Amino acid sequence: PRESGHEVVGYVAQAFLGLNTLAFVRNTLDSQYRGQLGPAALWADQIKYTRGWTWSKGFHFVDAHDDPLGGSCSVSDSRDCKGNCILSAITNYTSRVQDTTLPVSEQDIALKFLIHFIGDIGQPLHCEAYEVGGNSIKEIFDGSHTELHAIWDTKIPDKTIKNSFSGITDYADSLVNRIKSGDYASVAASWISCTDPSSLQPKLIENPALGLDSGSADFNHMTPMLHSERMDLHCPLVWAQDSNALVCSTVFTGYDDSDLGGDYYNNNAPVVDQQLAKSGYRLAAWLNTIFDGTA
Ligand code: DCM
Ligand code: DCM
Numbered sequence: 001p002r003e004s005g006h007e008v009v010g011y012v013a014q015a016f017l018g019l020n021t022l023a024f025v026r027n028t029l030d031s032q033y034r035g036q037l038g039p040a041a042l043w044a045d046q047i048k049y050t051r052g053w054t055w056s057k058g059f060h061f062v063d064a065h066d067d068p069l070g071g072s073c074s075v076s077d078s079r080d081c082k083g084n085c086i087l088s089a090i091t092n093y094t095s096r097v098q099d100t101t102l103p104v105s106e107q108d109i110a111l112k113f114l115i116h117f118i119g120d121i122g123q124p125l126h127c128e129a130y131e132v133g134g135n136s137i138k139e140i141f142d143g144s145h146t147e148l149h150a151i152w153d154t155k156i157p158d159k160t161i162k163n164s165f166s167g168i169t170d171y172a173d174s175l176v177n178r179i180k181s182g183d184y185a186s187v188a189a190s191w192i193s194c195t196d197p198s199s200l201q202p203k204l205i206e207n208p209a210l211g212l213d214s215g216s217a218d219f220n221h222m223t224p225m226l227h228s229e230r231m232d233l234h235c236p237l238v239w240a241q242d243s244n245a246l247v248c249s250t251v252f253t254g255y256d257d258s259d260l261g262g263d264y265y266n267n268n269a270p271v272v273d274q275q276l277a278k279s280g281y282r283l284a285a286w287l288n289t290i291f292d293g294t295a
């Protein structure tokens with residue numbers, strides 16, 4: 001299924017791109033996307049089960065081994081990101097997107113991964129190990145059988161769009177307005193308080209596994225790529241901790257056997273609005289810091 005949330009994040013970010021960032025996006029992003037981060041945000045899900053790309057599946061989340069039902073939420077890179085996860089993936093693609101020694105096609109891949117992962121890291125259940133990030137928790141939402149993870153990824157944003165907006169871009173526009181001059185205006189600066197990708201760069205290592213292009217026969221045989229202790233995971237870790245805290249404060253609060261399309265939706269739709277707005281604003285600030293030298 002199409003992931004409207006990812007597209008929303010891309011469209012929100014688009015509204016805040018600086019001139020040099022926009023020029024980079026237009027010159028680098030696959031021409032089919034016409035310079036639009038929204039549609040390009042879907043690419044990482046579209047390819048992840050296809051031949052040659054399955055190594056990227058584990059980059060979409062970090063399995064935080066905390067205890068949300070016991071009321072204790074936390075993310076630790078040493079405990080939860082052994083090998084690879086969304087933290088090391090964001091760090092790695094942050095380096096690659098700005099590595100001009102790489103072919104443009106590789107910078108394009110890095111950009112498309114970043115657009116997607118900065119969306120995923122804002123989803124609380126992408127920063128939680130419990131029940132495979134909620135994928136194993138069966139639920140009913142508006143009469144349909146689904147899982148808690150999918151409710152957060154898809155059902156809640158889709159219902160919001162259906163209830164209140166004419167479509168994905170209309171929803172994104174409303175979030176942009178809330179950031180610029182609405183209820184998010186006073187908090188948006190705090191969403192991007194960790195936005196210095198340059199601090200990551202010097203610590204990055206060459207990455208033979210991800211240097212391969214998608215036509216390479218070795219693509220399915222990647223050696224574990226990154227060692228988190230050799231990288232500065234700082235901002236991605238801060239973002240994951242921010243999302244993971246919501247697992248304790250709201251995802252498993254007021255959650256029962258009833259249809260989650262009712263009170264649970266009403267309680268959590270504002271959280272999803274905020275996380276999509278936040279991820280879009282962060283994505284723009286992250287790219288602007290790289291390509292415009294200012295958030
Ligand atoms: N997905 C896809 N193509 C597939 C399988 C799944 O696009 N062959 C999408 C649908 C899921 C989504 O991946 O809802 C989950 O990805 P994530 O939440 O990491 O964005
Ligand atoms: N996912 C997650 N945590 C995991 C495993 C998967 O957050 N431990 C996410 C990735 C996709 C969705 O759940 O968004 C479905 O995963 P998959 O397509 O790998 O079944």
Ligand code: ZN
Pocket residue numbers: 044045060116120
């Ligand atoms: Zn994903």
